[in-house]
Amino acid sequence: xxxxxxxxxxxxxxxxxxxxxxxxxxxxxTSPGILPLIVSVAMAAIAGVLLIVELIxxxxxxxxxxxxxxxxxxxxxxxxxxxxxxxxxxxxxxxPVVGFMWATLAFLAIALIAFARLAWWKTAIIAVAIAxxxxxxxRSLFHTIVP
Amino acid sequence: xxxxxxxxVRTIFAVPDVLAPAILLYAIIGLAVGIVWGAIPALSSTxxxxxxxxFSAALEPDSAIVFLLAIYSGSVFGGSISAICMNIPxxxxxxxxxxxxxxxxxxxxxxxxxxxAIAASTIGNLLGALALILFTPYLLGLAxxxxxxxxxxxxxxxxxxxxSVTSDEGVAKGWLSGLLGLAxxFVGIDSIxxxxxxxxxxxxxxxxxxFVAILIGVFGFAEIAxxxxxxxxxxxxxxxxxxxxxxxxxxxxVGNLMRSSTLGAIVGAIPAAGADIAAYLAYSVSRRxxxxxxxxxxxxGSYRGIIASESANNSSVGGSLLPLLVLAIPGSTVAAAFMGxxxxxxxxxxxxIMMNHPGLIDFIFASLVVISILMGIxxxxxxxxxxxxxxxxxxxxxxxxxxxxxxGAFAAQNAxxxxxxxxxxxxxxxxxxxxxxxxxxxVMGIILGPLVDLNFRRAMIIFQDSTILDVLMRPAGTVxxxxxxxxxxxxxxxxxxxxxxxxVPPSRSGRGEMPEQ
Numbered sequence: 001x002x003x004x005x006x007x008x009x010x011x012x013x014x015x016x017x018x019x020x021x022x023x024x025x026x027x028x029x030t031s032p033g034i035l036p037l038i039v040s041v042a043m044a045a046i047a048g049v050l051l052i053v054e055l056i057x058x059x060x061x062x063x064x065x066x067x068x069x070x071x072x073x074x075x076x077x078x079x080x081x082x083x084x085x086x087x088x089x090x091x092x093x094x095x096p097v098v099g100f101m102w103a104t105l106a107f108l109a110i111a112l113i114a115f116a117r118l119a120w121w122k123t124a125i126i127a128v129a130i131a132x133x134x135x136x137x138x139r140s141l142f143h144t145i146v147p
Numbered sequence: 148x149x150x151x152x153x154x155x156v157r158t159i160f161a162v163p164d165v166l167a168p169a170i171l172l173y174a175i176i177g178l179a180v181g182i183v184w185g186a187i188p189a190l191s192s193t194x195x196x197x198x199x200x201x202f203s204a205a206l207e208p209d210s211a212i213v214f215l216l217a218i219y220s221g222s223v224f225g226g227s228i229s230a231i232c233m234n235i236p237x238x239x240x241x242x243x244x245x246x247x248x249x250x251x252x253x254x255x256x257x258x259x260x261x262x263x264a265i266a267a268s269t270i271g272n273l274l275g276a277l278a279l280i281l282f283t284p285y286l287l288g289l290a291x292x293x294x295x296x297x298x299x300x301x302x303x304x305x306x307x308x309x310x311s312v313t314s315d316e317g318v319a320k321g322w323l324s325g326l327l328g329l330a331x332x333f334v335g336i337d338s339i340x341x342x343x344x345x346x347x348x349x350x351x352x353x354x355x356x357x358f359v360a361i362l363i364g365v366f367g368f369a370e371i372a373x374x375x376x377x378x379x380x381x382x383x384x385x386x387x388x389x390x391x392x393x394x395x396x397x398x399x400x401v402g403n404l405m406r407s408s409t410l411g412a413i414v415g416a417i418p419a420a421g422a423d424i425a426a427y428l429a430y431s432v433s434r435r436x437x438x439x440x441x442x443x444x445x446x447x448g449s450y451r452g453i454i455a456s457e458s459a460n461n462s463s464v465g466g467s468l469l470p471l472l473v474l475a476i477p478g479s480t481v482a483a484a485f486m487g488x489x490x491x492x493x494x495x496x497x498x499x500i501m502m503n504h505p506g507l508i509d510f511i512f513a514s515l516v517v518i519s520i521l522m523g524i525x526x527x528x529x530x531x532x533x534x535x536x537x538x539x540x541x542x543x544x545x546x547x548x549x550x551x552x553x554x555g556a557f558a559a560q561n562a563x564x565x566x567x568x569x570x571x572x573x574x575x576x577x578x579x580x581x582x583x584x585x586x587x588x589x590v591m592g593i594i595l596g597p598l599v600d601l602n603f604r605r606a607m608i609i610f611q612d613s614t615i616l617d618v619l620m621r622p623a624g625t626v627x628x629x630x631x632x633x634x635x636x637x638x639x640x641x642x643x644x645x646x647x648x649x650x651v652p653p654s655r656s657g658r659g660e661m662p663e664q
Contacts, residue, residue, distance in 0.1 A: 001582045004582070023344055030607045043323065043327065046326070088549060089570055092368075092567070108547065115542050138202055
């Protein structure tokens, strides 16, 4: 995982550095591209070093990683993680489309049944209470506009 | 001396403004929310602040300041409740409180232990506020003499030190997180040339990435996911005994209280050191300096330990505001979030704050004093409510907070795009966290980014016709440059040492093992 993140940062750093060059004007030292260029080069350099170290160190642990990946515990954890991420992302994406209240109702109904394994009536009470109380509380306390 | 007396008098005159009913109401709500929030183990002070910044944008600046400072103080104390009753620190700053508080809870002295924590936190918070009032005028005078180059170096040092302090797995990962935060801060229209950078023709990127949305994504969305995925094995028992303040124990620990609060305020003022390091340091000093008879009680339930840890973590609140008010360099991630919230209200922290916003600094001082006193009362009143909330399973509680994340990200600018930014930041935060990258430096980077960029360019315009020698002739800048170089070298040194330690098998060397806690 660490190697993958470092690789993404390395590539991102290189891409940012190339683009920063486009923002350089004369005099270079005061141009809008100078600090992004310095930061992106530093980012790419550190990510590159970390990646090399990770690859040298990680080579020996491949069998252990394989054993971990095929374990039932890991698969259950991965399914749970993917499920939660999809649900939370779907909720955030749906809010602007269907509105905060309906999206919250649907999100909490699924989340509480699937993750907390609550009875349907308890889920309904909590979901309705939160979907109505949160907008009310924030609207009256903080004058928040609810999407 | 005159400056200190002046500051104290101005603070006293600002107290009635804080005591206005509408503002007082926000202080009480902020404290209650903060205490309950801090008590819940999966929820941190930074998360509380992150989620509620957006909402505070619609409030008057005075109400927003009081509300956010109350959340900050309340959440730092709140961590002690679950630490004492469940042996799980609600926030990392309460880890030492758990070591001493839980054995007391098991002995049936839970009420007294919480009472001690309330008293120590209240006094610590108050002493931290006093340190802030005493030292701000002097440091503001000094800060006025530094220029753009020094402010740039301070910002860079803030990001580097944050990366060094918060990383568990080598400083390089911390620095990389900080650089990532800085890189994100460059998105949008450049404030000097007016040129759009990294916007790719996408409309909402012209205004820059919303730091509130990123903060909520990193500390809300990602933390909730982590909390949901970690199995919960918690032993819950009812609170034994009435919550009371053991006056005799407090009187015996006056010296301990003063020393720990002073340490807390000093550590709090170091960028990113924060409440947890303050509490660890004060706890270990208190343990070492305890009389032999009392030293044996440490680890088995020591009130002395609770007092040291709680007074230090709360006094760091005032300490962390000191570099923020004076130099616009936050002393902790929560203070960084507070700085961001103030930016939303058009308040720029830093040396010019007294001139640009007359009276504001006195209002902040007075708010912290009033909040400190109020915290003792509110904590006693809602201590049992916090315990009741703790009995709600995490898998029920955490999904219920998700709607606050969505609404909080939207509320800061009433922009739908911020909900998407929050989601992406959350997913990135989960990936970084899984790869053991610290998340706090990202926040430090994104908040300090505009300050670093602006002052670097200003400094370069000033130095355009200067030689390197001219730049090095500026004493403050040279000292700061030396500090940065030393921080980086010591970071490299500890990185190499850590990697060597990992490489040496513990069975053969006897070294490379984690120290016993």
